Every structure is written in C-alpha cells, then in structure tokens.
Amino acid sequence: MVKMVCFDVDNTLLPRDAVRLSPAVIDMIKFLFSKGILVTVASGRPFCDIVRLFSDVINDIIIIAYDGSLVVYKNKVIADFSIEKDLAYAFVDGVKNNTKYDIAVYGAGNVYVSSDCDENCSPVVAMKKAGTMDNRVTRVDDFHKIDDSFFKLSVFYKMDGFVYDFEPFTSEWTDYLHNVYTKNGWCEFISKNADKGSCLNIICEKFSVDMDNVMAFGDGANDIGMLKSAGYSYAVSGSSTEVMSAADYVTDDVVKSVISFFGK
Numbered sequence: 001m002v003k004m005v006c007f008d009v010d011n012t013l014l015p016r017d018a019v020r021l022s023p024a025v026i027d028m029i030k031f032l033f034s035k036g037i038l039v040t041v042a043s044g045r046p047f048c049d050i051v052r053l054f055s056d057v058i059n060d061i062i063i064i065a066y067d068g069s070l071v072v073y074k075n076k077v078i079a080d081f082s083i084e085k086d087l088a089y090a091f092v093d094g095v096k097n098n099t100k101y102d103i104a105v106y107g108a109g110n111v112y113v114s115s116d117c118d119e120n121c122s123p124v125v126a127m128k129k130a131g132t133m134d135n136r137v138t139r140v141d142d143f144h145k146i147d148d149s150f151f152k153l154s155v156f157y158k159m160d161g162f163v164y165d166f167e168p169f170t171s172e173w174t175d176y177l178h179n180v181y182t183k184n185g186w187c188e189f190i191s192k193n194a195d196k197g198s199c200l201n202i203i204c205e206k207f208s209v210d211m212d213n214v215m216a217f218g219d220g221a222n223d224i225g226m227l228k229s230a231g232y233s234y235a236v237s238g239s240s241t242e243v244m245s246a247a248d249y250v251t252d253d254v255v256k257s258v259i260s261f262f263g264k
Contacts, residue, residue, distance in 0.1 A: 003209045005032055006200055006226055008218035009043035012236050012254060021053055028255045029057050035262055040203060042196045047072060048109050062203055066151040067180045067222050069194040079202050081194035082149040087176060091153055092143045102156040107148030115139045122156035156186040180222050197225020217254050
C-alpha cells in the first residue's frame with residue numbers, strides 16, 4: 001500500500017523550459033492529500049524556488065532541495081547536508097583563479113555571485129532562463145564573508161560554445177564533493193553526504209513509512225538512488241538507459257499515472 005509519493009521536479013513535474021507548474025500538477029497533489037498520501041518533492045533547485053513553484057501546497061509537502069542537501073517540512077529542517085565552509089572556500093578560490101569560469105554559491109535563501117558579475121554573466125543568464133532565484137541574486141566581493149550555509153557550488157563556463165571543459169574541477173574534487181550535474185555550460189557540486197535517496201530514507205524513518213510503501217518518479221541520474229529504493233518507481237519516458245534500468249515502470253504522463261494508480 002503506497003503511503004508516500006516522491007516527485008522529481010524538472011522534466012518530471014515541470015516540463016523543459018517551463019517556469020510554472022500546471023494546474024493539473026497542483027490538483028494531482030491535492031488529490032493525493034485527499035487520499036491521505038504524504039507528498040515529497042525532490043529537486044536540485046534551491047529551497048526558496050521550490051517554495052515559489054509549490055506555493056499553493058507548500059504547507060503540506062515535504063521538500064528535498066539542492067539534490068538532497070536539505071530537507072524541510074512545515075518550515076522545520078529535517079536534514080542538513082550543507083558543504084563544510086573551508087572546503088567550499090577552497091573550491092570557490094580555485095574557480096575564481098581561472099578566468100574561463102564564473103562561480104555561483106547557493107545558500108539557504110540567496111545565490112551569491114562575484115561583484116563583477118553583471119546581468120549578462122553566465123550564472124545570472126542561466127537562472128533567469130530557468131525562472132529561479134528571482135530577485136535573490138547577491139553580489140559579493142569576498143565569498144569568505146558570506147554568513148549563510150553553502151548547499152551547492154556551481155561552475156559556469158564564461159564563453160558560449162558547444163565544448164565545455166569542466167574536467168579540471170570534476171577530477172580535482174571527485175574525492176571531496178559530489179558532482180550532480182555537468183551539462184549546458186555549467187556543472188554543480190554538493191556535499192559528498194547529500195543524495196536524494198538518502199534523504200528519502202530519512203523522511204521514511206521520521207514519518208514511519210516503509211520504503212516498500214513509497215512511490216517515486218524521476219528522470220535524471222540524481223534520481224537513481226530514490227528510484228532504486230522506492231517500492232514503486234517510475235522513470236519519465238526519454239530518460240537515460242541508466243535511469244530507466246533503475247525504475248520499475250516508464251511513464252510519459254506522471255499525472256495520469258498517479259490518478260490511474262490511486263483511482264479518482
């Protein structure tokens with residue numbers, strides 16, 4: 001019997017290039033609430049951006065943000081896997097010393113970029129395109145003086161093109177940080193201890209839900225842990241072979257799959 005449903009956000013509940021959830025998705029979540037089902041959303045997005053997307057139901061969903069770096073329910077932190085500050089400082093300094101790259105540091109409520117990063121710099125352009133962190137970009141002269149937790153470190157290639165070389169970072173930091181994304185001109189790193197699947201286990205323990213009673217939906221490599229752990233798992237059609245192999249089923253319509261499973 002399914003007692004909890006966990007959804008990835010981008011390309012699972014939120015179509016590519018969309019900046020708002022459809023009314024059908026919000027109605028589906030409310031439908032699950034009416035059935036007494038716990039709902040978790042698990043995303044690489046910052047916590048505050050998840051709050052924006054799910055504002056209509058935010059008081060009742062469990063949030064896994066920053067790819068498993070933070071878990072929040074009803075404004076209370078359930079788990080915090082932020083990056084240790086000295087490690088983050090060393091990483092940031094390495095990026096700033098290389099003229100090919102820009103750095104963005106994701107905190108609890110803001111994203112921090114260098115003071116010389118204008119509206120056309122890679123991090124700001126990427127965030128605007130995705131509709132994330134609206135009015136929350138803070139420019140700083142010294143990243144060492146940021147009074148905030150560091151949940152994600154993002155490296156952006158400054159120049160447009162089809163070839164992006166992030167190997168200097170992925171190889172140097174593989175033993176210290178978890179590289180969760182490398183595509184479209186930037187790469188992202190979180191704590192080695194952070195993972196969506198691990199967070200889902202923590203949530204299950206807190207809410208006394210057996211993992212066999214969890215249903216999960218996802219499309220990316222960062223969803224594999226939770227797809228493998230859940231009793232019922234769905235990969236979104238078009239996912240990679242690795243993601244498909246981690247899931248029990250494939251769906252091309254998450255809302256229809258949920259409504260069909262639970263019956264309306």
